[in-house]
Amino acid sequence: MCGIVGYTGTKNATPILIDGLDTLAYRGYDSAGIAVWNGTDIVMRKEKGQLQNLKDILKNDPISGSCGIGHTRWATHGEPSYINSHPHGDDKKQLVLVHNGIIENYVRLKAMLQERGCKFVSDTDTEVVAQLLGDLYHGDPIGAITESMRLIEGSFALAILFRDDPYRIYCVCKDSPMVVGYGKDGAHIASDIPAMLAYTRDVTFMGDKQIAVLSPEGIAFYDEFGTPIDKGSTHIDWDLDAAKKGSYEHYMMKEICEQPVAFRKTAEQYVNFKSGKLKADCFPWSDEDAGAVKRIRIIGCGTAYHAGLLGKLYFKRLAGIPCESEIASEFRYSGYEFEPGELLFVISQSGETADTIAAMRMAKAAGVRTVAVCNVIGSTIAREADEVLFTYAGPEIAVAATKSYLTQVTVLFLAALRLAQVRGRIDDARSRELIDGLAAVPAAMESILAKKEKIQYFSSREFSARHVFFIGRGADSALAMEAALKLKEISYIHSEAYAAGELKHGTIALIEEGTLVIALVTQPSLAAKTASNIEEVRVRGANVLAVTNGPMPDVESHCASVWRIEKTDELLAPFTAIIPMQLFAYYMAVQKGCPVDKPRNLAKSVTVE
Numbered sequence: 001m002c003g004i005v006g007y008t009g010t011k012n013a014t015p016i017l018i019d020g021l022d023t024l025a026y027r028g029y030d031s032a033g034i035a036v037w038n039g040t041d042i043v044m045r046k047e048k049g050q051l052q053n054l055k056d057i058l059k060n061d062p063i064s065g066s067c068g069i070g071h072t073r074w075a076t077h078g079e080p081s082y083i084n085s086h087p088h089g090d091d092k093k094q095l096v097l098v099h100n101g102i103i104e105n106y107v108r109l110k111a112m113l114q115e116r117g118c119k120f121v122s123d124t125d126t127e128v129v130a131q132l133l134g135d136l137y138h139g140d141p142i143g144a145i146t147e148s149m150r151l152i153e154g155s156f157a158l159a160i161l162f163r164d165d166p167y168r169i170y171c172v173c174k175d176s177p178m179v180v181g182y183g184k185d186g187a188h189i190a191s192d193i194p195a196m197l198a199y200t201r202d203v204t205f206m207g208d209k210q211i212a213v214l215s216p217e218g219i220a221f222y223d224e225f226g227t228p229i230d231k232g233s234t235h236i237d238w239d240l241d242a243a244k245k246g247s248y249e250h251y252m253m254k255e256i257c258e259q260p261v262a263f264r265k266t267a268e269q270y271v272n273f274k275s276g277k278l279k280a281d282c283f284p285w286s287d288e289d290a291g292a293v294k295r296i297r298i299i300g301c302g303t304a305y306h307a308g309l310l311g312k313l314y315f316k317r318l319a320g321i322p323c324e325s326e327i328a329s330e331f332r333y334s335g336y337e338f339e340p341g342e343l344l345f346v347i348s349q350s351g352e353t354a355d356t357i358a359a360m361r362m363a364k365a366a367g368v369r370t371v372a373v374c375n376v377i378g379s380t381i382a383r384e385a386d387e388v389l390f391t392y393a394g395p396e397i398a399v400a401a402t403k404s405y406l407t408q409v410t411v412l413f414l415a416a417l418r419l420a421q422v423r424g425r426i427d428d429a430r431s432r433e434l435i436d437g438l439a440a441v442p443a444a445m446e447s448i449l450a451k452k453e454k455i456q457y458f459s460s461r462e463f464s465a466r467h468v469f470f471i472g473r474g475a476d477s478a479l480a481m482e483a484a485l486k487l488k489e490i491s492y493i494h495s496e497a498y499a500a501g502e503l504k505h506g507t508i509a510l511i512e513e514g515t516l517v518i519a520l521v522t523q524p525s526l527a528a529k530t531a532s533n534i535e536e537v538r539v540r541g542a543n544v545l546a547v548t549n550g551p552m553p554d555v556e557s558h559c560a561s562v563w564r565i566e567k568t569d570e571l572l573a574p575f576t577a578i579i580p581m582q583l584f585a586y587y588m589a590v591q592k593g594c595p596v597d598k599p600r601n602l603a604k605s606v607t608v609e
């Protein structure tokens with residue numbers, strides 16, 4: 001989705017803005033632009049396509065100055081084009097701005113402004129904000145911003161330069177993230193933390209409708225009525241290198257390989273591996289709270305939803321609590337009526353996914369207690385949920401979620417284990433067995449990663465596949481959904497996940513000679529059943545690869561190929577079994593020459609509905 005950066009200080013703004021846009025490029029975009037005060041005027045450069053196009057323009061036609069804003073646009077209103085790319089300005093040439101989000105009443109506002117004589121040049125909702133602000137501006141930037149907020153409906157993060165106040169950047173946001181920070185050479189703004197890390201680690205998260213005014217001397221904050229307010233800052237200890245690719249060809253491979261560490265870091269926040277016990281005070285439930293939970297609902301989108309499917313299994317099997325996992329965009333319009341004693345888990349890596357935020361707010365409005373599982377401190381979900389169980393995956397740059405999924409599943413497992421303990425559903429010996437099993441997970445992951453060439457070789461033979469089916473039962477059915485999403489989003493190969501027993505109710509008609517079927521068989525208690533389903537597709541010509549939990553001769557005998565994970569408890573198998581699936585998707589995409597980290601049409605953080 002769109003990205004915003006801004007800088008005012010003592011240095012030349014252009015390289016700082018371009019560096020920030022480079023860092024934000026992973027979010028997905030189709031045009032980019034900057035505006036810089038050059039000492040006499042605000043000058044803009046923008047271009048459609050890759051950031052390199054903008055860099056080329058700046059090489060031939062540079063701009064320099066110490067205050068500027070920049071933007072990467074992911075088209076929503078109006079095609080990707082020079083005209084529609086940001087920054088946008090007003091007719092009277094008083095200001096320019098960049099915008100993330102969607103202005104929902106832009107048609108009405110545009111008509112009103114056209115009646116007042118405004119001439120529009122683009123198809124964007126953003127230009128409507130620029131023209132509106134221009135119309136309301138009479139020398140008082142904060143007044144114009146607060147006034148415009150009363151008229152605008154929708155979500156926005158705005159960074160604005162006023163021509164008659166040229167060394168200040170005015171920022172405001174609602175339902176769209178924005179962070180500001182003061183570094184040694186001036187003040188910075190960004191829509192996403194990684195773009196700030198090179199300049200400062202102490203950042204301030206903007207709240208809804210709050211205004212920040214950045215100047216070379218500092219940052220001042222105001223509420224939605226223009227009254228000055230104090231805001232604290234948060235220290236971000238993400239490693240700067242963690243947001244860099246290093247020697248890896250793609251972020252996705254780097255992030256796949258970081259999973260043993262991400263898993264350990266996350267688990268260690270909640271588990272004392274030495275004593276073999278959970279850190280009870282890291283979970284937000286007293287014995288009384290835990291006993292009062294009648295039902296759990298988990299919401300998320302995409303991969304986060306898939307993590308929720310495993311969470312559902314854990315809450316049911318371990319803690320004995322009825323649980324449903326739902327897609328946030330469906331749930332928010334389902335008319336669901338919460339019951340007393342429900343607990344809502346909100347899963348999101350970014351903490352900024354629009355549908356997930358809306359579903360969470362719906363639950364909060366109904367008085368339901370919300371627990372976020374989130375990777376980004378200070379994000380909207382982390383701020384608004386009643387409780388947060390953080391994942392410690394570090395920055396995830398590739399669009400395809402890998403380490404965030406793993407750490408989400410880890411936290412859900414541990415939350416279920418905690419509830420199971422408090423509700424007396426599990427004895428000490430079984431708890432200890434599971435915690436010891438968790439301690440062995442990083443080594444089991446490393447052993448898969450050490451043999452990744454085997455998966456690369458398999459992919460080199462299969463990358464021309466047009467359809468791939470993933471099948472499994474129980475936890476494997478949830479894993480299959482994540483495996484299929486990974487493959488389709490980065491390799492563009494049509495892939496489907498099916499509960500193995502459901503195939504013969506229709507989908508098996510698609511199986512023909514050579515169809516690749518990947519059977520996940522990590523649940524020994526269900527293996528015999530899945531083996532029958534494998535046989536059903538094998539005899540119809542499918543080329544079956546099985547992922548097994550240690551040696552499983554009764555399953556393997558039906559399959560053309562087998563990848564084994566280290567034998568483990570079936571509740572823990574998903575932690576390791578997802579890795580070969582991620583590697584498979586990665587190698588298939590590389591073989592096909594796909595842009596692995598930034599697949600077409602996708603954005604890292606989906607901040608619009």
Ligand code: AGP
Nearest residue numbers: 302303304348349350353400401
């Ligand atoms: C999956 O690889 C995607 N990146 C996507 O499905 C993602 O998980 C989804 O958009 C939810 O994002 P979130 O975790 O930031 O809320």
